[in-house]
Amino acid sequence: MSFFKKAALGSAAVLAALSLSACSNSSNSSSSSSSEKKASLTLWVDTEQVSYYKSIVKDFHKKHPNITVKVTQSPNGSANAKTDVGKDASKAADVFEVPNDQLGQMANAGYINPLSPSDTSNIKKNYVSQAAKGVTWKGKIYAYPYAQQADTIYYNKSKLSANDVKDWDTLTKKGVLATDFTNAYTMWPVFFSAGTTLYGENGEDLKGSTFNSQNGVNALTWIAKQKSNKNVMQTSNALNQLKKGNAAAIMDGPWNAANIKKILGKNFAVAKYPTVTVGGKKVQLEAFLGIEGFAVNSHTSNAKASSELAAYITNKKSQLIAHDKAGQIPVLKSAVASSDVKSDPVAVAVIEMAKSGNSVLQPKLPQMATFWDGAAPLVSGAYDGKIKPSQYKAQLAKFAKKISQK
Numbered sequence: 061m062s063f064f065k066k067a068a069l070g071s072a073a074v075l076a077a078l079s080l081s082a083c084s085n086s087s088n089s090s091s092s093s094s095s096e097k098k099a100s101l102t103l104w105v106d107t108e109q110v111s112y113y114k115s116i117v118k119d120f121h122k123k124h125p126n127i128t129v130k131v132t133q134s135p136n137g138s139a140n141a142k143t144d145v146g147k148d149a150s151k152a153a154d155v156f157e158v159p160n161d162q163l164g165q166m167a168n169a170g171y172i173n174p175l176s177p178s179d180t181s182n183i184k185k186n187y188v189s190q191a192a193k194g195v196t197w198k199g200k201i202y203a204y205p206y207a208q209q210a211d212t213i214y215y216n217k218s219k220l221s222a223n224d225v226k227d228w229d230t231l232t233k234k235g236v237l238a239t240d241f242t243n244a245y246t247m248w249p250v251f252f253s254a255g256t257t258l259y260g261e262n263g264e265d266l267k268g269s270t271f272n273s274q275n276g277v278n279a280l281t282w283i284a285k286q287k288s289n290k291n292v293m294q295t296s297n298a299l300n301q302l303k304k305g306n307a308a309a310i311m312d313g314p315w316n317a318a319n320i321k322k323i324l325g326k327n328f329a330v331a332k333y334p335t336v337t338v339g340g341k342k343v344q345l346e347a348f349l350g351i352e353g354f355a356v357n358s359h360t361s362n363a364k365a366s367s368e369l370a371a372y373i374t375n376k377k378s379q380l381i382a383h384d385k386a387g388q389i390p391v392l393k394s395a396v397a398s399s400d401v402k403s404d405p406v407a408v409a410v411i412e413m414a415k416s417g418n419s420v421l422q423p424k425l426p427q428m429a430t431f432w433d434g435a436a437p438l439v440s441g442a443y444d445g446k447i448k449p450s451q452y453k454a455q456l457a458k459f460a461k462k463i464s465q466k
Contacts (some may be wrong), residue, residue, distance in 0.1 A: 096126045099365035103373070104134040104144075104153035112385040113373065120372045127365045138352075145171050149359040154366040155373075158203060160194040160351040164264075164424035167197050172355045174200035179371060190414055190421060191391035194351030197424050198264070203353030206374040207388040210413040211246060211347045212406070213237075214320045215309035216302070217329040225309060228336040228345065232291040235308030238298035241443035244435035245348055246311055247283065252346040252420050254279035254338045258431070263423030272460035277452045278339030280442040287443055294443070299323070317387045317406040330405050332412045349419035351391065383407070431463045 105113045110133055117129045135144045138157035142165050145152040149171050158166065166172050174180070180201045184192050191205040213225050215235075224234045231237055241247055251258070255275040260268025271279070286292045295301050298310040303323045311333075312320065321328045333345040354374055356366045372378065379395040382388040389410045390396050401407045413419050422428070438459055441447035447455055 096124060097362075097365065098126045099128070099362040101127060101129045101155065101360075101362060101366055101369055102153040103129055103131045103369065104138070104141075104156040105131065106138050106157065107133040109157075109382075109386060112381055116373050116378050116381055117369075119377075120369060123372070124365070124368060127368065129369060141355075142166050142169075142171070145357065149357060152357050152359070154357050154360040154362060155354055155370045156357065158353060158355050159422070160203070160205075160353060161422040161424055161428045163195060163202050163353075163355075164197050165426035165429065166355070167202050168426055171358055172202050173358045174202055175204070176367065179204070179367065186393055188391050188393060188396060188414070190349060191351050194349070194421050195353050203355040204370045204374040205351050205353040205391045206379050207352040207382060208391050208410060208414050209313050209315070209350040209352065209389065210410050210419050211311050211313050211333070212409040212413055213309055213331050213333060214302075214312055214317070214324075215329050215331070216324055216327045218327040219308040220329075222329070222331065225331050226334055227342075228334045231309060231334055232289055236291045236293055236301075236306065237309045237311070238293040238295050238301040238307035239311045240296055240298065241283065241286070241294055242296065242436055242440040244432060244439055247439045247443075248435050249346040249348055249420065250282055250336070250338065251276060251279040253336060253343045254282070255343075258420070259423040259425055259427075263421055264425060266425060266427065266464050266466065269460055269464065272453075272456045275339065276456045280438075280447075280452045280456070281449065282336065282338045283439060284442045284445070284449070287445065314387050314389055314406050314410050330409045332409050332418060344418055346417075347413055347419045349414050349421050351421070352388070427463050427465070430465075434459050434462055 103113065103117065110131055114131045117131050120129065121127065134141065134156065138159060141156055141158040142162045145156065145166065146169065183201055183205065187205055191208060192201065195201050195203040195205050215225055220231065220235045225231050239246060251271050256271040256273060256279065258269050258271065259265050293301060293307055298307060298312065299316060299319060301307040302310050302320065333347060335342050336345045354370045356363065356370055360366050376392050376395045379390040379392050380398060380400060383390055383401060387406060389407050390401055395401060396411065438455060442452070
């Protein structure tokens, strides 16, 4: 499951302020050195990633024989990195996986430090621009990015054509689309399509949200209308509905691509999101763009070795292994340009969704924890009719005020 989807569905924990000693990261180096300081590190990844990261780390050890690395699963998954590290940073992994919407909160709490100038320069130069932006907080880069994630449309091409899925109205006239209106990660981007912002254009402006507006009302109105669309199925398990044949299309991310391929077989197809009509205008349905990265624990006693590890497990070879083993979509330009990625229809669709106008980077403000908790009931309330049209403006105003508090 998506790290971001899990974060959106779960209750967000509030981090207490913690003052930690700062350790500077070293410059990236791929060469081994017999004089390299001995270090023993721990790497946290998600459960399903442990096996192939052990292989990646084995290669890392060949280049850095004095650095040993224990690969283990994150206590509660990378979606809860801020909570797991926050319990006791001194006992957390030296390097851990983290979704970009948590970076601001973790940086402010002192759990992570900015990368070294050389690693920062490398990421800005050699990684796709959205990846570099995704791991940047207040002008500084805090994590080594390795994957990009955005929802796309997966569909059964024996029931729907490539032209059918280009527009929401056509798609839902020709076949059933299953999705979840209780999931803010999937459904909130309708607000972006309606012309609103979340924490401003750059995602870092606490007072910059504009959904408390007529455009926001338009978004809720569109969401509410889907309740009466007989070919839009509300479900918390769209994958199962696709498997049963009850749905011809679903909105999902690259983390489920392998399962969807097994279900649809030769009828598997994927495309970027369709256009939708919101507020009387035909617009592109947008998605949240998430950037997955690895951060170095600022409390580590082996900052240099940890930085070496984080840089290595996000290099081209490692990103292509993650793509091959788990369908992760690379963010290093040279990896994106590889034949394996270019020939992968899921990667092509996600990379298209990552473009400006098709998606919006998840904001990194600490208040995103409050946003996730409140966005889901607002969206689902409009969909199921618990929030009436006459209440939209008041509910939007209330939510805007709540997520803009320091």
